[in-house]
Amino acid sequence: MAIALQELQMYKNFDELARDVLDLAKEILPDQLIYLTSFSDAQQIILKLSNYDTKILLTEGMMIDLSETVCDRIDFENKQPLVYEDIREQTCPSELRNTLESVNAKSYLGIPISLVDGERFGTLCAVHHEQSKFDQKSIALLQRIVRMFSYYLVLERFANRDSLTELYNRHYLSQIFEDHSESGGVVFFLDLDGFKKINDLHGHDTGDLVLKEVASKLEKFADEYNDAFAVRLGGDEFIVYFSHIFSEEEMSKRAEHLLDCLSTWNADYQLSTSIGIASYSEGSNNDLNTVLKNADVALYQAKTAGKNTYKFF
The missing domain is CATH 3.30.70.270 (Reverse transcriptase/Diguanylate cyclase domain)
Known part of the structure; x- marks a missing residue:
């Protein structure tokens, strides 16, 4: 049961915490455009951007069919990031390359955000209009930030959902x-x-x-x-x-x-x-x-x- 955008807007201090997550990620990867997304059953929603980069064609509130996103290819089950330092390399599948090029991104890092029960929430992503280098230390720090953010999501969900049926309360x-x-x-x-x-x-x-x-x-x-x-x-x-x-x-x-x-x-x-x-x-x-x-x-x-x-x- 995906967290609806309407539900997120009810979460206490969600906007403030989302901004803090992006600011922390920006400290780790200062040259990147960082953005936070959530998934519905069929779409990905761009919730927040660290800044507006006129070279990257993404905007807050943008909705993209999930099947057409790069983030849908992330390994959520094993909580593994998806990394393409240069999409022109042969390791990047052509359909993903086309998707990233459509927003003028030449590099991509996607960190999965899951709830404690394994349900997919969305992603924390970093993109750039040129090739990038993502070191393991930076990726590990971003994963820790995501883990803390997921704990917050779970606590808020408990406040808004019935524990037995998962319906709203x-x-x-x-x-x-x-x-x-x-x-x-x-x-x-x-x-x-x-x-x-x-x-x-x-x-x-x-x-x-x-x-x-x-x-x-x-x-x-x-x-x-x-x-x-x-x-x-x-x-x-x-x-x-x-x-x-x-x-x-x-x-x-x-x-x-x-x-x-x-x-x-x-x-x-x-x-x-x-x-x-x-x-x-x-x-x-x-x-x-x-x-x-x-x-x-x-x-x-x-x-x-x-x-x-x-x-x-």
Whole structure:
């Protein structure tokens, strides 16, 4: 589960620390353009540049298809840097040479940045418009900087993600709501029907596996909409949050689709989902606790209506 750019922007002091990382790297390789990137599932994002070098055609915020980047060729599994001191040498594959030449880079150093669990975050890179010499001491120092940066990423992720399901948590939801509350939005409050029986009959380990499967289905559902993300509040309670307001007809369509996504289970599990829906209008004085309470009231109505359905507040 890649760290989304929106999530990074919520990390405390991220911009300051990213700048410190680049400044330290610049002390080690003063002649190079240093840049920090992150990966999504399909793209590489240039997060920060040490400076603007008019000879190197890279800019902050640039997004590149991951399959077309040099950084995607780095050995993340073994945490090994990728080094080309002169891309005109035969050791540099022609397709990588073409990619680097397209931004006017003649040398490249890429250090992989991974989280503790091995998940790829992105890279710390150094490029120059002329050939360069990268000594092992400099590379080792950059790897130490990257390692410290990865520890920071993990700590911030713990603050924003649910430890069991890896979905976002209430802390992250509160931050996003605070930043987007004036634009209006919609909350789907979900509760699993029959989950307690699964825990009682099959044990909590099985219950945890079911929660993880629910999380996976919710994440796939949220990925279908560019304004949505999924949250685990705790236990078997989940939220799907939409950061824009839309019609009741569209809400019904999305709720029915979500119920369908959560309808297929192991035959041993008698499991369904109830959904309470609450929206809040643009420009009003909105409060997350109030919106969640409204959605919870609608959820109770869905439960009393026979479960496996949705109700509006």
